Amino acid sequence: MTQSPTLSRRPGHSGTALPRKSRQRGADARAGYTFLLPWLLGFIALTVGPMISSLYLSFTNYNLFEPPKWIGFDNYATLFQDERFLQSVGVTLSYVVFGTPLKLAAALAVAMLLNSKRRGQGFYRSAFYAPSLIGASVSIAIVWKAMFGDSGPVDQGLSFFGINIGGWVGNPSMTMPMMILLTVWQFGAPMVIFLAGLKQIPGELYEAASMDGAGPGRKFFNITWPMLSPVIFFNLLMETIHAFQIFASAYIISNGEGGPAGSTLFYTLYLYLRGFSDFRMGYASAMAWLLVIVVGIITLIFFRTSKSWVHYSGDAK
Amino acid sequence: MINRRHFLTTVAIGTASAAALAACGNGGSSSGQTGSAEKPVTINYTWWGNDDRAERTRKAIALFESKNPDIKVNGNFTDFAGYWQKRATEAAGGGLPDVMQWDLSYLRDYGQRNQLLDLGTVKIDTSAFEKSLLPSGQIKGKTYGIPTSTNAFAVYYDPAKLASLGIAEPTGKWTWSEFQAFLKEVGDKGNGTLYGSTDFTGVWWQFNIWLRQKNIQAFTSDGKLGFSKDDLKTWWNLNSKLRGTQTLVPEDRVTQLKPKSPFGSNVSAAEVTWDNFMAGYLADSGAKQLKLVPVPSDDPNNLGLFLKPSMLMVASAKTKFKDAAARFIDFMVNDPEVGQIFKTSRGVPASKTQRDGTTFDGADKLVVDYEKSIEQYLKDAPEPPIVGFGTLEASFGRIASDLNYGKLTVDGAVDAWFKEAEDLIKQNA
Numbered sequence: 146m147t148q149s150p151t152l153s154r155r156p157g158h159s160g161t162a163l164p165r166k167s168r169q170r171g172a173d174a175r176a177g178y179t180f181l182l183p184w185l186l187g188f189i190a191l192t193v194g195p196m197i198s199s200l201y202l203s204f205t206n207y208n209l210f211e212p213p214k215w216i217g218f219d220n221y222a223t224l225f226q227d228e229r230f231l232q233s234v235g236v237t238l239s240y241v242v243f244g245t246p247l248k249l250a251a252a253l254a255v256a257m258l259l260n261s262k263r264r265g266q267g268f269y270r271s272a273f274y275a276p277s278l279i280g281a282s283v284s285i286a287i288v289w290k291a292m293f294g295d296s297g298p299v300d301q302g303l304s305f306f307g308i309n310i311g312g313w314v315g316n317p318s319m320t321m322p323m324m325i326l327l328t329v330w331q332f333g334a335p336m337v338i339f340l341a342g343l344k345q346i347p348g349e350l351y352e353a354a355s356m357d358g359a360g361p362g363r364k365f366f367n368i369t370w371p372m373l374s375p376v377i378f379f380n381l382l383m384e385t386i387h388a389f390q391i392f393a394s395a396y397i398i399s400n401g402e403g404g405p406a407g408s409t410l411f412y413t414l415y416l417y418l419r420g421f422s423d424f425r426m427g428y429a430s431a432m433a434w435l436l437v438i439v440v441g442i443i444t445l446i447f448f449r450t451s452k453s454w455v456h457y458s459g460d461a462k
Numbered sequence: 463m464i465n466r467r468h469f470l471t472t473v474a475i476g477t478a479s480a481a482a483l484a485a486c487g488n489g490g491s492s493s494g495q496t497g498s499a500e501k502p503v504t505i506n507y508t509w510w511g512n513d514d515r516a517e518r519t520r521k522a523i524a525l526f527e528s529k530n531p532d533i534k535v536n537g538n539f540t541d542f543a544g545y546w547q548k549r550a551t552e553a554a555g556g557g558l559p560d561v562m563q564w565d566l567s568y569l570r571d572y573g574q575r576n577q578l579l580d581l582g583t584v585k586i587d588t589s590a591f592e593k594s595l596l597p598s599g600q601i602k603g604k605t606y607g608i609p610t611s612t613n614a615f616a617v618y619y620d621p622a623k624l625a626s627l628g629i630a631e632p633t634g635k636w637t638w639s640e641f642q643a644f645l646k647e648v649g650d651k652g653n654g655t656l657y658g659s660t661d662f663t664g665v666w667w668q669f670n671i672w673l674r675q676k677n678i679q680a681f682t683s684d685g686k687l688g689f690s691k692d693d694l695k696t697w698w699n700l701n702s703k704l705r706g707t708q709t710l711v712p713e714d715r716v717t718q719l720k721p722k723s724p725f726g727s728n729v730s731a732a733e734v735t736w737d738n739f740m741a742g743y744l745a746d747s748g749a750k751q752l753k754l755v756p757v758p759s760d761d762p763n764n765l766g767l768f769l770k771p772s773m774l775m776v777a778s779a780k781t782k783f784k785d786a787a788a789r790f791i792d793f794m795v796n797d798p799e800v801g802q803i804f805k806t807s808r809g810v811p812a813s814k815t816q817r818d819g820t821t822f823d824g825a826d827k828l829v830v831d832y833e834k835s836i837e838q839y840l841k842d843a844p845e846p847p848i849v850g851f852g853t854l855e856a857s858f859g860r861i862a863s864d865l866n867y868g869k870l871t872v873d874g875a876v877d878a879w880f881k882e883a884e885d886l887i888k889q890n891a
Binding site for chain 1: 543546572575713850853856860878886889890
């Protein structure tokens with residue numbers, strides 16, 4: 146990184162120039178904070194404030210209408226005796242563990258295909274990116290529900306090949322594969338990031354490897370993977386955090402109930418039901434904070450382990 | 463090349479801006495108590511229901527606006543399940559709509575917590591109502607809801623479907639086992655294309671009626687459960703031999719068809735539910751005619767039936783337009799022309815003015831006749847549901863659904879429901 150000369154402070158060069166320079170620096174800082182202000186105000190009012198109040202509420206019994214009653218750690222303690230809560234943890238974990246790697250694999254595979262120089266690449270890139278643009282919307286969840294319903298296109302397509310599962314939406318053992326397919330299909334965002342990462346890898350490396358007789362597998366594991374590891378790490382982190390927060394599609398596909406038989410009772414959906422259907426806002430807040438803590442720990446683990454497999458340029462390795 | 467510092471900075475900025483984008487605000491509203499034809503006030507009205515009710519409500523609103531040029535009504539609707547989550551969110555933010563269609567199950571939750579307007583403080587004419595019906599909208603002497611109409615439980619059936627299978631129409635004088643035999647006959651002859659009905663043991667109110675037939679109160683006056691685990695076990699075991707057979711609609715079909723009912727989707731020949739579903743079922747199924755008969759009972763003199771306000775009209779405690787809200791409620795419950803628009807789709811009109819001003823024929827006449835035919839069996843409406851009853855009613859259905867999916871045994875289902883119920887009663891005590 147380079148610094149602008151006005152801001153740099155060279156040792157042994159202070160002398161008489163200092164007051165003017167520090168005034169200058171104060172003005173710069175003021176300008177900086179002024180530009181930052183709109184965001185900062187929003188951040189404090191809309192994120193930090195509510196977070197602190199939800200932390201407080203998580204130690205209370207609060208039904209939205211009456212003043213909260215302090216109950217200490219009771220909410221956190223009852224969580225682990227709540228079978229629906231444990232079910233929601235199980236559902237969410239299986240979604241994260243299976244959905245995220247599959248989505249990233251799909252994103253990386255398509256990014257590598259799109260990285261080669263062919264005609265019409267711009268079109269393909271847009272086409273593959275499109276699902277993730279509209280993917281978060283309510284309409285897609287509704288379309289998905291219709292597609293995977295009784296005698297929907299998916300059921301009919303599979304029946305054509307002699308696979309008769311029936312509708313996926315009403316079948317508790319098929320809803321999770323359906324939800325995972327929905328997220329895998331929305332691989333566009335990580336794909337674009339992968340694509341940008343792939344463009345950064347110097348072509349000489351592959352040329353040199355080819356000369357040494359390396360095959361595609363060797364090139365992938367010895368060049369692409371290590372060179373791309375910061376991007377893989379970033380995508381893995383972001384997509385994992387995202388997966389923990391899945392809500393809208395589950396809400397719509399299950400009519401806001403988490404059914405059938407609790408198979409789409411994702412953590413955030415149960416949190417929402419507890420808060421806004423059962424009026425147990427304190428309990429819901431405790432759930433929210435537990436999620437924050439767990440995601441925080443997972444992020445920390447990712448960062449710790451990343452040292453062994455993520456390679457940044459400029460690192461002495 | 464990817465440099466660590468640049469990279470991490472980009473990550474940080476990206477994450478932060480995503481967080482900032484996730485939050486968004488909400489605008490304020492203008493004030494003013496009364497409007498004029500030139501400058502009308504706008505009140506918000508929300509209800510639950512299907513397209514059929516939406517169409518009727520739109521007509522009623524248009525009529526109201528033409529009679530009251532100083533008030534505009536902004537209507538909005540959802541299905542029943544999503545309805546209560548929305549209201550909770552709005553109540554938490556202090557932004558409940560001015561006027562709302564309401565259910566008895568949730569009257570205590572919001573009324574006792576000062577979210578609803580005491581309608582005794584505004585001008586609404588209740589002189590044409592049965593004296594016995596009004597208390598159902600009252601809590602501790604304050605009137606929070608005005609019943610629009612009454613409904614009673616009934617067994618619906620589709621005569622055309624029965625005829626096509628060569629099954630005689632039921633008379634409505636039947637025991638539980640005769641009723642089950644009837645459903646089984648439909649299922650056996652329907653052979654997977656037509657089922658008897660959904661698992662009626664999953665419907666809270668049907669359970670409540672069964673309890674009343676055994677002279678058991680669902681809730682005690684101090685807000686506790688009036689029945690035992692064994693009672694619920696007996697109830698859910700009633701259908702244990704029929705679950706998973708062609709008699710009852712498979713649970714995965716029920717789930718897929720939501721928010722429509724299997725009966726409305728022509729998947730079953732009968733359904734046990736409230737009698738005011740007639741218009742909705744006719745519209746959903748396209749059937750020419752649907753009929754209703756009383757629910758089964760092992761005691762022919764005690765059917766456990768009662769008239770319930772099928773829905774109430776309430777106003778938000780925070781409405782700025784109390785007068786306009788009161789006029790709209792008064793219009794919706796008393797106006798004979800509103801009766802003509804809704805017929806029996808909200809239930810049989812509760813106000814005599816509205817009922818007498820409505821002509822009932824065809825399907826609507828069947829509903830009115832049904833309520834007349836059971837008059838001799840009607841007992842007092844059940845004790846007002848406890849706080850949090852809406853949640854219990856929903857979890858009753860959910861746990862019964864798990865039962866039908868085979869995820870729970872009857873004993874496990876009973877334990878699960880009792881645990882939730884006891885937990886909830888303790889919470890709200």
